[in-house]
Amino acid sequence: MFVDSHCHLNFDELVKDLPQQLADMQAAQVSHALCVAVNLPEYPSVLALAEAHANLFASVGVHPDYEDTPEPSVELLVREAAHPRVIAIGETGLDYYRLEGRSIADMEWQRERFRTHIRAARETGLPLIIHTRSASEDTLAIMREERAVETGGVMHCFTESAAVADAAMAEGFYISFSGIVTFKKATELQDVARHVPLERMLIETDSPYLAPVPHRGKLNRPAWVRHVGEFIAELKGVSVEEVAEVTTANFFRLFAKARAA
Ligand SMILES: [Zn+2]
Ligand SMILES: [Zn+2]
Numbered sequence: 001m002f003v004d005s006h007c008h009l010n011f012d013e014l015v016k017d018l019p020q021q022l023a024d025m026q027a028a029q030v031s032h033a034l035c036v037a038v039n040l041p042e043y044p045s046v047l048a049l050a051e052a053h054a055n056l057f058a059s060v061g062v063h064p065d066y067e068d069t070p071e072p073s074v075e076l077l078v079r080e081a082a083h084p085r086v087i088a089i090g091e092t093g094l095d096y097y098r099l100e101g102r103s104i105a106d107m108e109w110q111r112e113r114f115r116t117h118i119r120a121a122r123e124t125g126l127p128l129i130i131h132t133r134s135a136s137e138d139t140l141a142i143m144r145e146e147r148a149v150e151t152g153g154v155m156h157c158f159t160e161s162a163a164v165a166d167a168a169m170a171e172g173f174y175i176s177f178s179g180i181v182t183f184k185k186a187t188e189l190q191d192v193a194r195h196v197p198l199e200r201m202l203i204e205t206d207s208p209y210l211a212p213v214p215h216r217g218k219l220n221r222p223a224w225v226r227h228v229g230e231f232i233a234e235l236k237g238v239s240v241e242e243v244a245e246v247t248t249a250n251f252f253r254l255f256a257k258a259r260a261a
Contacts, residue, residue, distance in 0.1 A: 001031040002244050003251040004225040005176055006091075006129065006156045006204035009035045009056065010045040013208050013219055022053070024223035031055060031248070033222040034255070036091050036129055036156075038063040040070045043080070050085035050261075057258050059088040059129055061117055064095040064110045071113065077120035087257040090129025091156060092117035094142075097134045104138075111142060118146035121153070127254050128153030130173070136164045143171050154254065157206045161188075162195045169200050174254055176202035179212030179220065182231045193235055198246045202254070203228045 004025075008014070014021055025033065032055045037043045039062050050058035060080040062072050077089060094110050121128045130153055132139040143149075152172035157180065158165065165175050175196045181189050193201075205212075205228070207220035212227040233243040252259055 001029050001248055002203065002225050002229050003248050004030055004033040004205050004207075004222040005154065005202040005247075005251055006036050006178070007033050007207045007222045008038065008209075009033060009207070009222060010042065010049055011208055014221060015045070015049070018049075021221055021223070024221060025055075028223040028226040029244070030223050030225055032057065032251070032258070033225075034059065034088065034251075034258075036088075037061050038091065039066045040072060040076075047083065047085065057087045057255070057261060058083075058085050059090050060086050061090040061092045061129065062113060063091050064093055064113065064131060065098070067109070072116060072120075074116055074120045074123065077117065078123050081120065081124045081126055084257075085261050087126065087255045087261060088129050088153070089117050089121040089124065089126050090153070091131045092128065093131035094135035094139045095131060095133045096138075111138065114139075114142055115146050118143070118148050118151075121151040122147065125151060126257065127151050130155050131157065132160065136160045140164070140167050140171075143168075143173075148173075152254065154202055156204060157210070158192070159189060160192075162192045165192055165196050169196070174200055174202050174250060176204045177228060177232065178204050178206045179210040179216070179224070179228055181235075182213040182227060183216065184213070190235055193232060198232075198236065198238070198243065199250065201232070201247055202250055203232065203243075203247050
């Protein structure tokens with residue numbers, strides 16, 4: 001059985017076919033999926049999925065790409081995270097990819113928001129789901145300053161170097177690979193996936209984005225995490241069953257609340 005450690009199943013294009021999505025997961029032996037919140041207005045739709053389906057879980061948080069959106073406080077995140085179906089804080093982190101004319105100094109609001117999430121995670125003991133893009137140095141610096149090591153978490157949709165992966169693992173974080181690793185030109189990332197021990201690895205779709213080969217360009221879905229797992233198995237020269245077993249065990253070790261939820 002596989003677990004999709006990061007999807008956005010509440011997005012319109014996926015949730016409108018929810019029964020089909022769930023049936024496809026079952027057919028592909030994808031037993032569970034973590035539905036990740038990106039902002040507070042849409043968070044109730046994430047939680048509703050996790051409340052209605054025993055194999056879907058929720059997180060609470062505000063993605064760094066959402067700028068004109070209600071800002072979360074530590075208190076609010078802690079309060080929402082008390083819900084039995086909420087197993088993680090995020091997604092949060094830093095994204096300097098689309099600066100749109102601004103400088104990194106102008107992105108202090110992202111760094112403040114990221115600190116808020118880490119503080120909430122430490123208060124709740126829940127792991128963090130961290131998004132980092134074109135910002136790995138600041139991401140790691142803030143993780144260290146705010147002692148993210150106390151809760152650990154996952155570097156989701158990982159696209160950074162082996163050195164960044166090592167630094168994140170040293171802070172107690174797992175490294176999650178998405179469909180990007182299956183792309184033909186992603187040879188550097190494939191080397192990183194060879195480098196990261198299976199015991200520290202998660203797999204995800206980040207659906208509806210980033211459909212893996214052989215579905216590249218199509219609307220991604222949680223069932224297709226299986227293709228990520230199959231690709232990792234080939235890269236590492238291990239069986240698909242081993243990848244499924246170890247990454248699933250990793251998921252339930254990291255998101256321990258999911259075992260009771
Ligand atoms: Zn993300
Ligand atoms: Zn995401």
